[in-house]
Amino acid sequence: MSIKLVAVDIDGTLLTSNKEITPQVFEAIQEAKAQDVKVVITTGRPIAGVTKLLEELNLNQAGDYVITFNGGLVQDAATGQELVKETLTYDDYLDLELLARKLGVHMHAITKDGIYTANRNIGKYTVHEATLVSMPIFYRTPEEMADKEIVKIMFIDEPEILDKAIANIPQDLHDKYTLVKSQPFYLEVVNKTVSKGQAIIHLAQELDIDMTETMAIGDEENDRAMLEVVAHPVVMENGNPELKKIAKTITKSNDDSGVAHAIREWVLN
Structure with a gap:
């Protein structure tokens, strides 16, 4: 099987536990790119949270693409041209912000430019996310969010608090949105039509690459959609046990250069 497109998740996959790219991973990606394989960073992070990684990996050049916001945004990595952008409405924001208050969990909304929270006491996981993806935090009341172009909303809290909240989310919310848990303390909410899988399908069509020529590498539940659509789904050794059930292959851990x-x-073989 000839692979022409490789979708690679970031946290727990591309990066080590110390948030680093190993020399082995760097070299393998450069060799794949030299053979005209499209290596596409595919992440729940916003674009600001991947810019430095794209530079470090030389994946910001002509012909490179990046998928962010769990598939909500697909861009040309060199020019910034948007191939796909799916946002949430202000009504979506109001409904989800009210639900977060009812469930007793912290919540924030993310645009291309920043992280917005209505929690006056800003949650520590909002601060963590802002640091991780190099984005500013803004406190705004719900009434001040009407003009914001929101791509993703996140419920964030201590794992036991978040899990309790998830168990009480009404079914109609699951029907209306795509909800994926990307970390024990993160539940990400995007449009129902948005997923890493749909983004890869769209990009493959754009590049005239058959889905039989695609591979994805991931570790967590927000990677499930892309693992289900590609021909060669690869899950990290450190990955979610449930995901390993749908993997064609289990690679080494992120700390052992599993992507490479x-x-x-x-x-490359």
Whole structure:
């Protein structure tokens, strides 16, 4: 099987536990790119949270693409041209902000430019997210959010608090939105039509790449959609056990350059 597009998640996959790219991973990605394989960073992070990684990996050049916001935004990594952008409405924001208050969890909304919270006592996981993705935090009341172009909303809290809240989310919310848990303390909410899988399908069509020529590498539940649509789903050794059930291959852990191993084993051989 010839692989022409490799979608790679960031946290828990591309990066080590110390948030670093190993030399082995860097070299494997450069070799794949030299063979005209499209290596596409595919993440729940906003674009600001991947810019430095794209530069470090030389994946911000002509012909490179990036998928962010769990598929809500697909861009040309060199020019910033948007191929796909799906946002939430102000009514969506109001409904989800009210639900967060009812469930007793912290919540924030993310645009391309910043993280917005209505929690006067800003949650520590909002601060964590802002640091992780290099974005500013803004306190805004719900009434001040009407003009914001929101791509993603996140319920964030201590794992036991978040899990209790998730168990009490009404079914109609699951029907209306895509809800994915990307970390024990993160539940991400995007449009129902948005997923990493749909973004990869769209990009593959744009590039005239058959889905039989695609591979994805991930570790968490927000990677499930892309693992289900590609021909060669790869899950990290450190990945969610439930995801491993749908993997064609289990690669090494993120701390053992698992992305490099997967690329060398099934793309470059």
